[in-house]
Amino acid sequence: MNVRKYFASRMIQLVPILIGITFLSFAMMQVAGSDAVTEMYSNAGAAVSEETLDAARARLGLDKPFIVQYFVWLGNMMTGDMGKSFISGRDVFQTFMSKLPATLLLTVMSVAATIVLSVPLGLLAAVSAERSASEQDSTHRTIYSVIDNVVRFLSFIGNSMPNFFVALLLMNFLAIKLGLLPVISSGVTLESAVMPTMTLAIAMTAKYIRQVRGAVLDELGQGYVTGARARGVRESVILTKSVLRSSLSTLLTLLALSIGSLLGGTAIVESIFMWDGVGKLAVDAITMRDYPMIQAYVVWMAIIYVGVNFVTDMLYVVIDPRVRLGAEK
Amino acid sequence: MATIETAEKSANGANEILTYESVDISYDGLKVVSDVSFALHEGECLGIVGESGSGKSTLIRAAMGLLGAGGLVTRGDIWYRGLDLPDVPRDEMRRINGEEIAMIFQDAGNALCPSRKIGDQLYESMLEHGNAERAEFTENISRLLERLRFDDTDRILGSYPFELSGGMRQRIGIASAMMMNPKILLADEPTSALDVVAQKDVVEEMKIIKDVYHTSIIIVTHNIGVARELSDTLLVMKDGHAVEYGPTNDVLTNPQSDYTKKLISSVIGLKR
Numbered sequence: 001m002n003v004r005k006y007f008a009s010r011m012i013q014l015v016p017i018l019i020g021i022t023f024l025s026f027a028m029m030q031v032a033g034s035d036a037v038t039e040m041y042s043n044a045g046a047a048v049s050e051e052t053l054d055a056a057r058a059r060l061g062l063d064k065p066f067i068v069q070y071f072v073w074l075g076n077m078m079t080g081d082m083g084k085s086f087i088s089g090r091d092v093f094q095t096f097m098s099k100l101p102a103t104l105l106l107t108v109m110s111v112a113a114t115i116v117l118s119v120p121l122g123l124l125a126a127v128s129a130e131r132s133a134s135e136q137d138s139t140h141r142t143i144y145s146v147i148d149n150v151v152r153f154l155s156f157i158g159n160s161m162p163n164f165f166v167a168l169l170l171m172n173f174l175a176i177k178l179g180l181l182p183v184i185s186s187g188v189t190l191e192s193a194v195m196p197t198m199t200l201a202i203a204m205t206a207k208y209i210r211q212v213r214g215a216v217l218d219e220l221g222q223g224y225v226t227g228a229r230a231r232g233v234r235e236s237v238i239l240t241k242s243v244l245r246s247s248l249s250t251l252l253t254l255l256a257l258s259i260g261s262l263l264g265g266t267a268i269v270e271s272i273f274m275w276d277g278v279g280k281l282a283v284d285a286i287t288m289r290d291y292p293m294i295q296a297y298v299v300w301m302a303i304i305y306v307g308v309n310f311v312t313d314m315l316y317v318v319i320d321p322r323v324r325l326g327a328e329k
Numbered sequence: 330m331a332t333i334e335t336a337e338k339s340a341n342g343a344n345e346i347l348t349y350e351s352v353d354i355s356y357d358g359l360k361v362v363s364d365v366s367f368a369l370h371e372g373e374c375l376g377i378v379g380e381s382g383s384g385k386s387t388l389i390r391a392a393m394g395l396l397g398a399g400g401l402v403t404r405g406d407i408w409y410r411g412l413d414l415p416d417v418p419r420d421e422m423r424r425i426n427g428e429e430i431a432m433i434f435q436d437a438g439n440a441l442c443p444s445r446k447i448g449d450q451l452y453e454s455m456l457e458h459g460n461a462e463r464a465e466f467t468e469n470i471s472r473l474l475e476r477l478r479f480d481d482t483d484r485i486l487g488s489y490p491f492e493l494s495g496g497m498r499q500r501i502g503i504a505s506a507m508m509m510n511p512k513i514l515l516a517d518e519p520t521s522a523l524d525v526v527a528q529k530d531v532v533e534e535m536k537i538i539k540d541v542y543h544t545s546i547i548i549v550t551h552n553i554g555v556a557r558e559l560s561d562t563l564l565v566m567k568d569g570h571a572v573e574y575g576p577t578n579d580v581l582t583n584p585q586s587d588y589t590k591k592l593i594s595s596v597i598g599l600k601r
Contacts, residue, residue: 133398136415226395227440231454231505232427235419241453242442321444321489 003317003324010313014306021302022077026070029291037062039289040086077299083292087285092292096281096300102188103277106196106270107262111255113201114208119251121205122212123239125151129213130220151209158206167199167272184274196273200266204258208251215250219243248319256312263304264297345408346371346545347392347430347513352405354387354396354569360403362387362569369513374539374546376560376577378553378592383566385549386435389515391415393430394422409513428458431511435518437502441490448486451505458509473504476541477534496527503534507542514538516548520555528555535559553596557581565589 037056041048057063061072076083082092125148132145161169174195175183185192219225220243228238267279274280278300285293316323347369354362362384369375377385390396392407392414402415409430417425434440441450451470455461461469471482477500479485490498499519506514516535520528532555538544539559550556556563556577563580565573565588572586584590 130398134396134400136394136401221398223434223436223439224442226397227434227437228442228450228454229423230393230395230426230432230434230440231457232423232425233454233457234423237453237457242445242450245444246442319444322491325489325492 006317007314010310014310017306018302019074021306022074022299023070025295025298025302026073027066029295030066030069036060036086036289036291039291073295082296082299085285085290085293087288087290087293092296095293096278096296099276099278099281102275103263103270103279105188105193106200106266106275106277107259109193109197110200110204110262111259113197114204114258115255117201117205118208118212119244121151121155122209123216123244125155125209125213126216126220127235127239129217152213155206155209155213158202159210161203163199163203163266163268164272166202167195167269170195170198171272185276188276192273192275196266196269196275199269199273200262208254211250211254212247215247216243219246222246245319249316252312252315252319256308260305260308263308264301344371345369346410347547348406348408349388350406350408352388352391352407353403354384354391355401355403356387356396357399360569362391364405365566365569365571366405367564367571367574369545369547371512371545372543373562374548374560376556376563377547377549377566378551378556378563379566380551380592382568384569385551385566386517388566389432389517389547389549392515393426393432394419395432424458427454427511428509429511430513430515431506431509433499433502433506433514433516433519436495436498436522437500437505437519438490438493438495438498440502441498441505443489443491445489446486447488447490447493447501451486451508454505455508470504470508473508477504477507477537478530479504494527496523496530499523499527499531500534503531503538507538507544510542510544512545514544514546516546516550518549518551520550520552528552532558553581553593565592 037053037060040056041053054063061069064072073083080093082096084090085092085095088095128144128148128151132141132148135141135144171183174181181194182192185196216239224242224246225238228242229235264278264282266277267283269275270277270279271283278297281293282297284290285297318324345368349365349367352362352365353360365384365388367375377388379385387396387400390400391402392409394414394417396402407414409425412421412425414422414425441447448467448470452461452463452466455466467486470486474482474485479500485493485497485501490501493501499522503519506516519535520531523531535546535548536559539546546559548556548559560577562575563573563577564571565580565586567588573580573584573589580589581593584593
């Protein structure tokens with residue numbers, strides 16, 4: 001089997017997974033308890049008769065058996081028709097798409113900031129940790145040990161602070177005291193994106209530093225590093241060409257999880273900064289029991305996670321020849 | 330016990346190229362090699378034998394600064410061309426490693442990154458020691474591989490380490506150590522992970538290196554048959570101490586220490 005066929009077979013495997021997820025989420029909404037039509041009129045503040053409610057149910061197809069409702073909904077969704085919001089009455093798909101750029105911008109910026117900060121710091125910590133245990137000179141050993149401990153301490157602090165606390169600190173310092181940035185978002189602009197990005201990046205960087213340090217430290221103990229040193233290869237070359245390459249699968253796994261959750265919107269951060277993204281939309285929809293919107297959100301999340309995992313699997317094939325040759329066989 | 334003087338006689342008065350003087354090595358404060366002295370002469374093959382954990386590999390790794398985490402030379406000197414190797418800065422050691430002192434590992438396949446092609450890694454090593462054109466490198470390494478009785482060199486250079494058998498990987502390890510024509514070759518149990526056929530191939534290739542390239546060799550092994558086949562002098566290690574050192578024939582035919590006698594007698598079918 002060649003790599004192209006392997007890709008195709010993996011894509012085909014995604015179809016039943018996606019259908020399964022949509023079915024489960026649809027079923028869970030059905031058993032959630034409350035009646036969507038009652039909620040819709042209740043949210044609108046209208047007192048209506050049982051006949052009106054029945055008519056509304058018939059109009060929305062909610063009087064049909066569950067399995068029929070599911071396939072009608074699935075068929076509509078495949079053509080981009082996710083229904084109308086119970087609250088605003090607007091098209092769910094269009095509403096959803098209008099919020100996506102904000103979430104995408106925040107995701108790209110925070111992931112980029114996290115990689116730029118955590119990879120060098122994780123590498124620095126790992127190399128320092130290794131040298132603190134192997135340098136012949138005691139002064140050098142102490143210096144390397146201090147560097148490693150400082151980076152680990154910063155990572156520990158970053159890990160210990162919840163997102164909302166970091167957000168409030170940044171607001172207080174950068175917006176209120178220094179007046180450099182707007183306190184809350186004034187639209188989807190780079191200026192407004194700085195603080196939400198920093199909030200997300202600080203937590204992720206702290207987590208990633210530990211992971212990069214651990215992965216790189218593991219690799220530094222491998223025989224191929226000793227082999228390269230015995231052949232007189234520079235440390236910088238060993239790190240960039242061999243160690244980082246071998247650590248990439250760990251980083252990719254982490255990134256896939258982070259990108260998945262970020263694309264799903266970060267409800268707390270988006271709400272604090274009034275960043276008009278998918279996360280805030282989901283929170284609002286849940287609060288108002290806007291089922292079509294919630295359903296669209298669940299499908300979006302499923303597509304994100306399945307899609308990101310698929311891309312990650314494909315990247316494993318690209319970066320690791322053992323996986324690639326296995327796929328070819 | 331054979332002495333350093335008798336060992337020197339075996340080297341026919343050749344110059345010392347690597348000298349260990351009263352070397353102690355510790356891992357995390359625990360001494361694993363204690364007060365070991367010996368000398369390697371130009372063109373000589375020195376065998377180091379002893380049971381597992383006796384400090385044989387640690388001894389040669391110390392010369393290249395490859396002791397790893399927690400490992401330190403805590404006393405003594407390792408002299409190479411007027412340089413005390415444990416005190417040589419990392420950058421200078423990098424220039425010596427590979428080009429002047431090279432190593433063959435117990436599992437040479439593990440000494441190459443699994444996610445990169447063998448040819449790329451060997452070329453990278455050559456580049457680190459000077460400007461070598463890729464075509465020139467390919468020509469030189471192909472010639473060396475052919476000399477080491479490899480055929481289909483292009484396929485081997487384009488392979489990943491895990492695509493080759495253990496024996497092939499070990500022979501690639503020998504080629505990678507020899508590609509810069511080092512003055513000293515340190516072989517860390519190069520045959521112990523191989524089947525008997527592959528062991529024979531590796532021993533034959535070590536002989537080629539010794540006879541054709543006249544490289545000074547230290548071979549660490551617990552296979553006394555291999556040591557007898559290749560080495561001119563023999564150092565016997567036990568629990569981090571050198572218990573016997575002298576010309577291989579003298580040590581094997583007339584062992585002085587009880588441990589050496591026991592080691593020799595434990596080799597099934599060894600001919601005196």
